[in-house]
Amino acid sequence: MENQKRKVAATVRAGVVACAALITALALAEVKPRTPDYRVNTVGGSLEIFNTISADRSRLKQVTLNGKSILEETGYEGLFGYRATYPKDKPARLVLISIGAGVVACPDWYRVLEIKEDGTHRLSNDFGNCQALADPKQFKTLKENPVYQNGEWRIALPPPGGRDVIEAAAQRGELKWYIYRDGKITPQ
Numbered sequence: 001m002e003n004q005k006r007k008v009a010a011t012v013r014a015g016v017v018a019c020a021a022l023i024t025a026l027a028l029a030e031v032k033p034r035t036p037d038y039r040v041n042t043v044g045g046s047l048e049i050f051n052t053i054s055a056d057r058s059r060l061k062q063v064t065l066n067g068k069s070i071l072e073e074t075g076y077e078g079l080f081g082y083r084a085t086y087p088k089d090k091p092a093r094l095v096l097i098s099i100g101a102g103v104v105a106c107p108d109w110y111r112v113l114e115i116k117e118d119g120t121h122r123l124s125n126d127f128g129n130c131q132a133l134a135d136p137k138q139f140k141t142l143k144e145n146p147v148y149q150n151g152e153w154r155i156a157l158p159p160p161g162g163r164d165v166i167e168a169a170a171q172r173g174e175l176k177w178y179i180y181r182d183g184k185i186t187p188q
Contacts, residue, residue: 038082042092044119049097051079063097066119071097071111083110083133084155086148093181094153096146099126106130112153112180122183131157131166134175138166141173153180 010071036048045066065072078100085092146155178188
């Protein structure tokens with residue numbers, strides 16, 4: 001009987017030590033800095049985009065500006081990224097954030113992030129039509145996409161549909177335009 005008690009006590013101690021080791025490992029894992037998937041130099045500081053996939057396959061998608069979260073989403077589908085900045089050759093004032101739906105039939109939605117020199121920002125509502133940005137190589141009427149002119153950021157998407165629809169739209173120069181100005185997106 002005494003021998004059995006010692007075995008139980010040893011098993012309990014081993015369990016406590018294992019739990020303590022696990023808790024320590026988890027705590028250290030939380031402290032470990034994350035590496036951003038994307039980093040953009042902006043007029044207001046460093047913009048970083050993180051996509052963290054946990055053991056249960058859930059995802060934390062986050063956009064930070066100077067270390068502060070400005071857009072965050074959890075779930076099991078999609079990833080955050082960015083598709084364009086304005087200006088292209090200087091610290092960005094505008095960033096086109098892509099919000100991947102994680103579904104082949106609807107690859108991306110978008111939001112425009114406008115950043116001021118003091119780090120303040122505006123984030124547009126979601127917009128899009130389940131299409132990737134129109135490619136100027138395919139849509140010959142486009143020189144670049146998006147394009148900034150007269151205080152507006154003009155973003156072109158092909159019409160919804162499969163490859164055949166998009167190829168026909170490219171031949172006709174048919175595009176769906178979204179205009180960003182002063183924090184708002186307006187479809188055209």
